[in-house]
Amino acid sequence: MPALPGGGTRAFLVRPRRGADRHHHRRGGRWRRAGRPRAADAPGRRRAVPGQAVRPRYGGLVTVAAVNALSRRWALAADGRAVVFAGPGVWPLLALIATGADDTARAELEKALGTAATDAAAGTVVDLLGGCPAVRFAVGLWSRADLPLRKTWLDRLPPGVHGELTGQPAVDQPRLDAWAGEHTGGLIDRMPVQVDRRTLLVLASALAVRTRWVRPFTDTSIRPASGPWAGGRIAALDRTTHDPGTVTVVDRLTRLRVEGTDGIDVHLFLGEPDRPAAAVLAAGLDTLSTPGTDALSGGPGIEVSTVASTDARDRYVAVVPRFTVRAGHDLLALPEVCGLTTVADPVHSHLPGISSEPLAVSQARQDALAEFTTEGFRAAAVTSVGFMAASVRLPSATVRQVRVTVDRPFGFAAVHRDSGLVLVAGWVAEALTPRGEG
Structure with missing residues (x-):
């Protein structure tokens, strides 16, 4: 970054507020092997322990572009309330269901997937997640003992993930x-779907992301002068760097990138005050790979000033909100995102490739959580689909400082750095008060 006349430099401050609304399976750097699943109608079968998970092998069903496209459609459903969602938690389950669906249901699911329901392609997002130490991912399948499952469909599942439902909700739930709870490190302690005596099969995924900031923040607070968070002091986090790439402007958005360990970046998106949440979040996801312009050009929430400094480099000061966001989603209410309308038909079964018995999706839900703190970021999502029978240093110089204050609702996304896969994304609609102030 060029120095100013007389030895000064520029400094940049990015400052959002804290907001909150109210397999081989990777453990400790090693994969834990489990038994292989067997067809439900195989005599003398030995089932895996319910929920035992291994590294998935979906044979190329998933592409980063397809999963991110699903996440973008989900973002467009944002209505301004706090939300967090995980596209990679939903996508593999839709792909598995699609491989067992008839032509009508498969066409709807493939539209949601953004690709053909085939496991012939090479490379998967699931394998990518399995190689990322910041991410834990697991798949589970549970079925009633008297439900025959197609071996060809079971063989598409990771080995060792098939458990049994007893038909007794007090035991199964x-x-x-x-x-x-086990596969999210306790961040989410219940399965989103609730089983009852009609539940014949449950298919689920669990995704957990944990990263520590390369440069931690310190606690502070801010008092927004305008917007929905005005009128009170809110908890925030403060940090200063000299990296011009931490704050950029693109498509009328100010973007703050916070670098985490183990290949994870968290991006915050601040739009103009009157721009809807869905537009801000979708534009943020669309422009993740777009370089953007220098923050000195200005943008939403950006303040450029000249300050005293002992370092000739420009400064980027970030004051960001500490936030916790939780959300629950009914995936059947998101047909444009998930494409589950046809397979949820309770009268006509559209899943002949899963079982010889007529099945219909009765529930499909995701519960998700994201937390942004002084030391790092963590998030989790559990997605589940239930099936029932179908009836069918002293200052010596001056520098310029760019200050970005996020003092109104904003979007966020946690991204796998190398691939660009959006792991979780969401919207912070409410701010938290500083500790000790109510």
Whole structure:
């Protein structure tokens, strides 16, 4: 970064506010092997422990572009309330369901998937996640003992993920809840779908992301002068760097990138005050790979000033909100995102490739959580689909400083740095008060 006349430099401050609304399976750097699944109608079968998970092998069903496209459509459903969602938690389940669907249902699911329902392509997002130490991912399948499952469909699942449902909700639900807690490190302690005596099969995924900031923040607070968070002091986090890439402007958005360990970046998106949440979040996801312009050009929430400094480099000061966001989603209410309308038909079964018995999706839900703190970021999502029977240093110089203050609702996304896969994304609609102030 060029120095100013007389030895000064520029300094940049990015400052959002804290907001909150109210397999081989990777453990400790090693993969834990489990038994292979067997067809439900195989005599003398030995089932895996319910929820045992291994590294998935979907044979190329998933592409980063397709998953990110699903996440973008989900972002367009944002209505201004706090939200967090995980596209990679939904996509593999839709792909598995599509491989067992008839032509009508498969066409709808393939539209949601953005690709053909085939496992012939090479390379998968699931394998990518399995190689990222910041991410844990697991798949689970549970079915009633008397439900025959097609071996060809079971063979598309990772080995060792098939458990049994007893048909007794008091027994089955705690087991499913325990699986959710185990595979998210306790961040989500229950399975989103609730089983009952009609539940014949449950298909689920668990995704957990944990990263520590390369440069941690310190606690502070700010008092927004305008916007929905005006009128009170809110908890925030403060950090200064000299990296011009931490704050850029593109498509009328100010973007703050916070670098985490193990290949994870968290991006914050601040739009103009009157820009809808869906437009801000979707534009943020669309422009993740777009370089953008220098923050000195100005943008939403950006303040450029000249300050005293002992370092000739420009400064980028970030004051960002500490936030916690939780959300629950009914995936059946998101047909444009998930494409589950046809397979949820309770009268006509559209899943002949899963079982010889007529099946219909009865529930499909995702529960998700994201937390942005002084030391790092963590997020988790559990997605589940239930099936029932179908009836069918002292200052010595001056520098310029860019200050970005996020003092109104904003979007965020956690991204796998190398591939660009959006792991979770969301919207912070409410701010938290500083500790000790109510």
